[in-house]
Amino acid sequence: MEETVHLRNLHQPQPLLVVISGPSGAGKDAVVKALKQTNYSFHFVVTTTDREPRPGEVHGVDYYFVSTQEFERMIAADELLEYSTVYNQFKGIHKSQVRDALASGKDVIMRLDVQGAEKVRKMCPDAVLIFLAPESEEAWLLRLHTRNTETDEAFQVRFETAKKELEDAKKFDYVVINAHNQLDDAAQTILSIIEAEHHRTTPRRIQL
Numbered sequence: 001m002e003e004t005v006h007l008r009n010l011h012q013p014q015p016l017l018v019v020i021s022g023p024s025g026a027g028k029d030a031v032v033k034a035l036k037q038t039n040y041s042f043h044f045v046v047t048t049t050d051r052e053p054r055p056g057e058v059h060g061v062d063y064y065f066v067s068t069q070e071f072e073r074m075i076a077a078d079e080l081l082e083y084s085t086v087y088n089q090f091k092g093i094h095k096s097q098v099r100d101a102l103a104s105g106k107d108v109i110m111r112l113d114v115q116g117a118e119k120v121r122k123m124c125p126d127a128v129l130i131f132l133a134p135e136s137e138e139a140w141l142l143r144l145h146t147r148n149t150e151t152d153e154a155f156q157v158r159f160e161t162a163k164k165e166l167e168d169a170k171k172f173d174y175v176v177i178n179a180h181n182q183l184d185d186a187a188q189t190i191l192s193i194i195e196a197e198h199h200r201t202t203p204r205r206i207q208l
């Protein structure tokens with residue numbers, strides 16, 4: 001009698017939880033936007049925040065904008081998977097959003113500051129952590145200045161925080177350089193990482 005060969009069991013990709021992190025101005029939002037423009041189908045986690053929307057930001061697309069009181073209610077009700085105070089404002093991720101997306105079989109991508117990424121690592125060791133970084137200090141400063149969304153004081157806080165965050169890059173699984181005017185290359189590298197992750201012999205298993 002011939003032995004059965006279980007080829008079908010060899011490749012069974014599981015949905016990934018991918019965290020894109022890195023210092024302010026590294027290009028996290030830009031790279032997520034670039035990923036959305038590719039054929040890759042994923043769920044982008046929309047963060048809830050109590051900060052005011054910036055011009056052009058859309059509720060439900062860029063963030064869920066809520067009052068501080070509503071955010072505090074979510075914390076008390078234990079509705080958030082992760083939350084942090086980032087530059088004096090609350091940022092957090094609703095558990096149900098992530099669970100529903102993973103249950104649908106889609107990869108889930110979230111962009112978090114570095115402290116948030118570390119919290120997700122503790123809660124979910126099988127998450128894929130990607131540290132996005134600019135290629136030089138000059139390019140990075142130019143980028144942050146060109147975006148023109150911070151006061152001088154806020155800018156300085158982000159810059160000082162970023163210097164510390166760079167030291168944490170080694171705790172991540174991957175580092176991707178988002179070189180100036182090479183955004184599509186950075187997005188492509190992230191897609192390659194995700195593709196490779198789907199071919200692991202032992203798939204990462206996300207349990208929340």
Ligand SMILES: Nc1ncnc2c1ncn2[C@@H]1O[C@H](COP(=O)(O)OP(=O)(O)OP(=O)(O)O)[C@@H](O)[C@H]1O
Nearest residue numbers: 024025026027028029030143147179180181182183
């Ligand atoms: N590769 C790149 N080349 C040139 N400009 C870029 C590149 N990547 C991003 N940018 C620009 O740099 C600025 C900062 O990018 P972005 O807002 O995506 O950073 P971020 O990491 O999400 O920052 P924050 O953490 O403060 O939200 C934006 O104006 C964006 O358009």
Ligand SMILES: Nc1nc2c(ncn2[C@@H]2O[C@H](COP(=O)(O)O)[C@@H](O)[C@H]2O)c(=O)[nH]1
Nearest residue numbers: 024028047084086091092093111112113116
């Ligand atoms: N810890 C978390 N950080 C988050 C989350 N969503 C976004 N962020 C990060 O906050 C800063 C500031 O963002 P901004 O839009 O106000 O400039 C930035 O680094 C984001 O990546 C989150 O859910 N948790």
